[in-house]
Amino acid sequence: MKIVKYPHPALRFPAKPVSSIDKEIRLLAGQMLELMYGNKGLGLAAPQVAVPVQLMVMNFAGEAEQKDKECIAVNPVLIDKKGVQEGEEGCLSFPGLYQKVRRAKTVTVRAYNLEGQLYEVVCSDLPARLWQHEIDHLHGRLFIDMMGPLGRHASRKMLEDFEDDYRTAQKKGEYPSDDAIRKQLTEYGKAIPAPVM
Numbered sequence: 165m166k167i168v169k170y171p172h173p174a175l176r177f178p179a180k181p182v183s184s185i186d187k188e189i190r191l192l193a194g195q196m197l198e199l200m201y202g203n204k205g206l207g208l209a210a211p212q213v214a215v216p217v218q219l220m221v222m223n224f225a226g227e228a229e230q231k232d233k234e235c236i237a238v239n240p241v242l243i244d245k246k247g248v249q250e251g252e253e254g255c256l257s258f259p260g261l262y263q264k265v266r267r268a269k270t271v272t273v274r275a276y277n278l279e280g281q282l283y284e285v286v287c288s289d290l291p292a293r294l295w296q297h298e299i300d301h302l303h304g305r306l307f308i309d310m311m312g313p314l315g316r317h318a319s320r321k322m323l324e325d326f327e328d329d330y331r332t333a334q335k336k337g338e339y340p341s342d343d344a345i346r347k348q349l350t351e352y353g354k355a356i357p358a359p360v361m
């Protein structure tokens with residue numbers, strides 16, 4: 165498992181709600197936390213590892229040692245937002261790219277934890293920014309979509325470089341074609357028909 169970078173099609177593919185919190189989902193969450201800490205990120209959403217399910221992991225301090233700052237969200241929903249904050253944001257799928265992004269200052273979110281319990285959180289500032297950034301990933305929205313015209317202009321060269329790198333890797337066979345990836349994403353989690361006996 166690895167973090168896919170822009171413009172991998174998984175980043176634009178809407179994730180499906182998790183239908184049952186089973187061993188597979190818990191294993192995925194653990195692997196995502198490891199990848200997030202290994203890459204010094206504050207958050208990671210399943211589409212960033214090319215798995216189209218509504219699962220995301222965060223640590224508001226970005227420190228593996230600070231377990232109390234760790235948060236896992238299954239099927240999260242943003243239920244309220246208030247105010248505005250503006251600040252620099254980055255993303256593990258766009259290494260090295262930082263730009264100002266406007267977000268709501270305070271959010272109310274609802275999600276399930278890995279025990280299947282529903283919880284609700286109200287938070288502001290950085291945690292609120294993180295929740296919004298990661299929930300966006302689950303809907304195929306990226307922080308480059310949220311940049312103002314100046315930020316977008318300043319990012320253009322780096323985005324072109326990401327695109328060139330990805331196409332080169334694809335030509336070398338590191339990734340299947342975009343259509344083949346989208347087909348895999350569409351088929352992910354589809355039930356295998358039970359054998360009729």
Ligand code: ZN
Nearest residue numbers: 254255256257
């Ligand atoms: Zn991101």
